[in-house]
Amino acid sequence: MCWLEHDEPWTMESELISQLDLPLNLDKHRHNGLHGRLKELRGKARDRARAMPISA
Template identity: 50%
Template sequence: MAEHAFVSWTNRPEPWVLEDELIEKLDLPLNLMGNKANAFHPRLTAFREAAKRREGEGRPAERRQAFIDIADRG
């Protein structure tokens, strides 16, 4: 991500309107809501669900290894 991601922000009275437009026009794989057509949606959804299940277990090294294992499958 450090090599390929670009981050920008803007203040808008209704930021969700701009977000919907950007998701429709650009490839924004980290945005899940309203973006089911993106090829990464199922995989990222699985990552996030797994992270939520592990949340609070208090074992960050195990959580990190599990994430790496999932990422390596893909």
């Protein structure tokens, strides 16, 4: 883990994401072997959460 000061960090984001293997980051990582399964699991979790009652 490290950090880097940069005036426009968004310009580096796509390049860094494309060079690193970040299996939990689905954006721009369709080539990752876990992509399909992780997307499916996230969808099921989202559906379950939306079906739950909201308490006030």
